[in-house]
Amino acid sequence: MKQKFIQGLCAFSVLMASVAYAEAERPNILVILTDDMGYADVGFNGSKDIKTPNLDKLAGEGTVFKSAYNAHPFCGPSRAGIMTGRYPHKFGSQFNLPRSSRSGGLGIPVEETYISKVLQKAGYFTGAIGKWHLGEEPEFHPNNRGFDEFYGFLNGGHDYFPEKFSASYQRQKKQGLDHAIFGYLRPLEHNGKEVEEKEYVTDGLSREAVNFIEKAGEDKNQPFFLYLAYNAPHSPMQAKEEDMAQFPNITDKKRKIYAGMVYAVDRGVKRIVDSLKATGQYDNTLIVFFSDNGGKPTLGANNAPLQGRKGDVLEGGYRTPMFFHWPNHIPAGKTFVHPTSSLDLYPTFANLAKAEIPKDKKLDGKDIFSSLQTGSSPRPGEMIYAVRHRLGFSEAAARRDNWKIIKRGKTWQLFDVDKDPSETNDQAAKHPFMVREMVAEMEAWSWTNIQPKWFHIHQEGVQWREKAMPRYHETFFLE
Numbered sequence: 001m002k003q004k005f006i007q008g009l010c011a012f013s014v015l016m017a018s019v020a021y022a023e024a025e026r027p028n029i030l031v032i033l034t035d036d037m038g039y040a041d042v043g044f045n046g047s048k049d050i051k052t053p054n055l056d057k058l059a060g061e062g063t064v065f066k067s068a069y070n071a072h073p074f075c076g077p078s079r080a081g082i083m084t085g086r087y088p089h090k091f092g093s094q095f096n097l098p099r100s101s102r103s104g105g106l107g108i109p110v111e112e113t114y115i116s117k118v119l120q121k122a123g124y125f126t127g128a129i130g131k132w133h134l135g136e137e138p139e140f141h142p143n144n145r146g147f148d149e150f151y152g153f154l155n156g157g158h159d160y161f162p163e164k165f166s167a168s169y170q171r172q173k174k175q176g177l178d179h180a181i182f183g184y185l186r187p188l189e190h191n192g193k194e195v196e197e198k199e200y201v202t203d204g205l206s207r208e209a210v211n212f213i214e215k216a217g218e219d220k221n222q223p224f225f226l227y228l229a230y231n232a233p234h235s236p237m238q239a240k241e242e243d244m245a246q247f248p249n250i251t252d253k254k255r256k257i258y259a260g261m262v263y264a265v266d267r268g269v270k271r272i273v274d275s276l277k278a279t280g281q282y283d284n285t286l287i288v289f290f291s292d293n294g295g296k297p298t299l300g301a302n303n304a305p306l307q308g309r310k311g312d313v314l315e316g317g318y319r320t321p322m323f324f325h326w327p328n329h330i331p332a333g334k335t336f337v338h339p340t341s342s343l344d345l346y347p348t349f350a351n352l353a354k355a356e357i358p359k360d361k362k363l364d365g366k367d368i369f370s371s372l373q374t375g376s377s378p379r380p381g382e383m384i385y386a387v388r389h390r391l392g393f394s395e396a397a398a399r400r401d402n403w404k405i406i407k408r409g410k411t412w413q414l415f416d417v418d419k420d421p422s423e424t425n426d427q428a429a430k431h432p433f434m435v436r437e438m439v440a441e442m443e444a445w446s447w448t449n450i451q452p453k454w455f456h457i458h459q460e461g462v463q464w465r466e467k468a469m470p471r472y473h474e475t476f477f478l479e
């Protein structure tokens with residue numbers, strides 16, 4: 001009997017040891033997302049005037065992506081892509097949520113299981129900090145979509161200086177405006193309860209990220225997933241004086257404010273890295289940094305050498321600066337040139353976490369982890385798509401290996417975006433069969449798109465109906 005008990009005990013301790021070993025193998029996952037950041041607005045991706053020493057250090061010790069794409073060239077649908085691992089066009093989320101109060105009561109369909117839910121079910125401690133923009137009603141709230149912790153704001157943006165936005169909010173509240181008060185002025189929240197944020201919002205979000213990391217560090221057997229979605233450098237353009245003072249050589253006023261906002265993020269990244277080290281979690285944390293879409297040059301961003309801006313299917317609209325960092329697991333000092341998508345994060349994270357993806361879950365991305373090790377393309381011969389509906393017509397683009405087809409007006413163009421990232425040398429006339437083949441493949445993909453479940457502004461909905469959108473019969477027509 002005793003013998004059996006001891007045998008059982010041994011088996012139990014072996015089991016416990018293997019559990020601990022397995023846990024140690026599963027990394028913490030930290031996503032640092034910026035908002036509307038230009039391709040050339042971080043040092044590691046070519047910025048000559050904005051300093052980002054802390055991001056650059058991580059990028060230099062990790063792998064920098066040169067062709068990382070978002071699922072959409074603006075905020076809401078891009079984020080829906082990150083969370084669901086699917087093109088937002090496939091579940092009717094290809095527009096930002098309605099601008100009306102509480103996003104019109106709408107949100108990303110609850111049938112779409114988020115990566116946070118998958119990781120939470122696999123035992124991860126999960127947190128979302130910052131901008132949400134995926135629905136404000138309880139069923140769409142981060143706490144109901146797989147996040148144990150949420151600190152931030154639910155709508156699409158926020159003012160930065162509490163002494164100003166709190167005063168405006170209180171004044172308007174006294175006037176009885178209540179539901180009509182602009183979301184950018186509303187108090188931030190922690191797990192559904194209003195809080196009084198006292199710091200510049202970027203600093204407040206960095207502080208909360210550090211708090212989360214410290215809390216996560218108390219139980220090393222439970223890995224964490226933190227989705228830190230800074231709203232910087234999204235408008236309103238508001239920077240701290242001391243951050244702008246870092247850039248005496250920038251004379252353009254807009255660029256200087258923009259630079260200050262990016263610098264505040266970089267300062268926050270230092271605090272986060274320091275806390276990962278102090279809590280002994282740095283070596284086992286995968287850090288992924290990128291922006292949700294391209295920058296707006298009119299607000300001081302720089303997408304060089306890419307053409308276009310936020311909202312476009314030109315490269316500048318949805319190709320983003322990005323890196324992966326994880327000591328001894330992600331190749332250090334490497335550049336990854338192959339086309340990758342933010343949709344790749346879902347399967348990559350799930351597999352690293354040894355998490356179970358629901359059987360009926362459809363995914364559009366690839367697990368890119370082994371491709372990063374070998375430096376090979378995760379999708380040779382396969383396409384990455386971008387569709388942006390405008391008033392009365394659709395912009396469309398698809399990238400396959402080094403080639404990209406794009407239609408923004410009447411005709412399809414073809415660019416070798418490896419050699420010609422600025423999309424200046426149209427080669428469609430030289431390769432008509434390739435264009436025809438790629439357009440046909442994209443048209444077949446478009447059949448998976450469904451009607452939008454909402455529109456951001458009223459006029460978009462009116463135009464959609466009056467102009468019989470999405471007008472794919474015209475979009476995929478070849479002359």
Ligand code: CA
Nearest residue numbers: 035036075292
């Ligand atoms: Ca954005």
